[in-house]
Amino acid sequence: MTTQLVYRYLERIGNLLRAEARQARPGARLQPVQLEILHYLSICNRQSDIPAAVTEYLGLTKGTVSQTISVLEAKGYLEKVPDTKDRRVIHLKLTEKGRAVVEKSLPPAALRDGLSSMPPDQRELLTRQLAALLQGIEKTHRYEEFGTCDHCRHLRRSDEGPLCGVTNSPLAADELDRICRDYAPVETPIEKVA
Numbered sequence: 177m178t179t180q181l182v183y184r185y186l187e188r189i190g191n192l193l194r195a196e197a198r199q200a201r202p203g204a205r206l207q208p209v210q211l212e213i214l215h216y217l218s219i220c221n222r223q224s225d226i227p228a229a230v231t232e233y234l235g236l237t238k239g240t241v242s243q244t245i246s247v248l249e250a251k252g253y254l255e256k257v258p259d260t261k262d263r264r265v266i267h268l269k270l271t272e273k274g275r276a277v278v279e280k281s282l283p284p285a286a287l288r289d290g291l292s293s294m295p296p297d298q299r300e301l302l303t304r305q306l307a308a309l310l311q312g313i314e315k316t317h318r319y320e321e322f323g324t325c326d327h328c329r330h331l332r333r334s335d336e337g338p339l340c341g342v343t344n345s346p347l348a349a350d351e352l353d354r355i356c357r358d359y360a361p362v363e364t365p366i367e368k369v370a
């Protein structure tokens with residue numbers, strides 16, 4: 177019963193938010209999948225802005241992602257930048273135009289208003305619970321886990337500031353809350369639910 181109820185709520189919320197995003201200007205000029213890719217690129221870190229990570233995060237096929245990226249590049253919403261160390265790796269960077277469309281369209285106003293109607297402690301609890309649900313789905317069905325540095329076991333603290341244990345690079349303050357494909361959470365047991 178719990179599973180059916182949670183599915184019903186999430187499905188309805190997802191439908192309403194997608195409908196809002198479709199109607200919002202200037203995002204209305206873009207298809208939902210195009211907006212989703214731009215949104216992902218606006219929240220991911222520098223080691224996750226590559227086509228393979230977009231494919232993993234959105235659960236789409238490589239072909240769809242590659243085609244959509246080409247359209248977004250042709251329309252001037254993003255640009256492809258070769259990695260400075262390995263020229264075979266291509267990073268996808270939002271242009272000013274791409275950043276503007278995300279800022280003006282997402283998150284949909286309906287989500288902001290719905291959250292504002294809840295008491296602050298319930299908003300915080302909901303955020304933690306949704307994060308736990310997402311982690312449970314990713315873990316039990318072996319999806320790539322995306323998360324931020326503050327909850328990652330690769331985060332190292334040094335006198336010079338935070339460091340990433342995967343890339344051995346320093347992390348700037350504004351990188352700590354960006355989502356990352358190399359994220360690895362501390363293991364937590366998962367209970368079975370009806």
Ligand code: SF4
Pocket residue numbers: 221323324325328329330331332339340341342343356357358359360
């Ligand atoms: S510390 Fe973890 S989340 Fe942060 S950049 Fe490194 S691997 Fe990614």
